[in-house]
Amino acid sequence: MRTFISAIAVVVGVLLSALAVPAIWLDRNVVQADGFVALAAPLGRDAEFQQRLATAAVGTIDAGAIPDALAGLVTPVLEAAAGSLTALPGYPAAWEETLRKSHRLSFAAPESAPAAPDSPSSLTLDVAPLVALATEELAHTTGLPLTAPEQTLVNVGEPEQRQMVERASAYAPLGYSLAIGAGIAFALALVSARRRWTVVLAVGLGALALAGLWAAGSQFARDAVVGTASGNGLSDMFKNAFVAAASSSFQFWVGAAAITGAVLVTAAVVIRIASPGRRAPTR
Structure with missing residues (x-):
């Protein structure tokens, strides 16, 4: 027995x-957020991924405050900002904060998640810290009053992956x-x-x-x-x-x-x- x-x-x-x-x-x-950041942080050092992510982030900058007469001059500046974003001193910290904000967004408890009708139904990155970095650099370069949004979502998954x-x-x-x-x-x-x-x-x-x-x-x-x-x-x-x-x-x-x-x-x-x-x- x-x-x-x-x-x-x-x-x-x-x-x-x-x-x-x-x-x-x-x-x-x-x-857990710390583990997720440690696992995903090296992605920010991949050159091709960096470039695509920077382009996506800069592409979300609201140019509504830019006068029409200057729009043609600002476009090259935006393109240059996308190319140089990853070289800025604040990029590593902005990428880490992007991962933390994205983790909170993806792994929020159902009861704490916002019940907004436009809340994301798929996996997303909240690239607001990167947009803020690009906006600050653009404002410094052009002298225009630009404001970065609090949240900027870039889809990186499907609803099935969210489930x-x-x-x-x-x-x-x-x-x-x-x-x-x-x-x-x-x-x-x-x-x-x-x-x-x-x-x-x-x-x-x-x-x-x-x-x-x-x-x-x-x-x-x-x-x-x-x-x-x-x-x-x-x-x-x-x-x-x-x-x-x-x-x-x-x-x-x-x-x-x-x-x-x-x-x-x-x-x-x-x-x-x-x-x-x-x-x-x-x-």
Whole structure:
């Protein structure tokens, strides 16, 4: 009976771990703002993405305050601003603030999200900090009184992807409870086992199996997302680069699980060799 309980506990622990680890990674690296910014920040250093994003940001500047007589002179200045935006000293901070504002917009709790009829139904970047940077530079260059908007949205996704974000926001926080449940199951397995080295071996083999499963699942998800094109060049660039960064980050966790599994298997073998069992009683 003890062996049966121990085996069931190991299986339950492995199954809970299979769900807990991806959920915790998702919470720390995507749902939480600091993790999202750290994961997406390198996108701002991609030259082609920078240029497209700067062009999109500058293109939203309201030129209504510019007199018609000067409109022809300001157009080249706008084009130059799009080309030089990423070279401005304030660009890194503006890009980070763009990511934070976009994260708040995408991962806002339903009860705190604005109920406006024109609220975004797809994934968006709020490039207002970049627009403010460009507007300030343009105003300084031309001397014209230009005001930057508080919010400037650039679509980088589809409504279906927005739904995926909402599901991820609901699923990710459960990872910590699942991890606690897995820990309790493994502890129960150790307490119930007649030969504890077998539990260590089973958990190690389970960790190795999960590492392979997570690696395959991560690759499948990456290929599925990258294989869909929206027709929006900026959207596809952001999506592909972010998915690649996320996949690389998760692979580190997969590698850690594989190493942990290998260590546990080795420890189980050493324990078994060091304690061969009871000797037969002498007559």
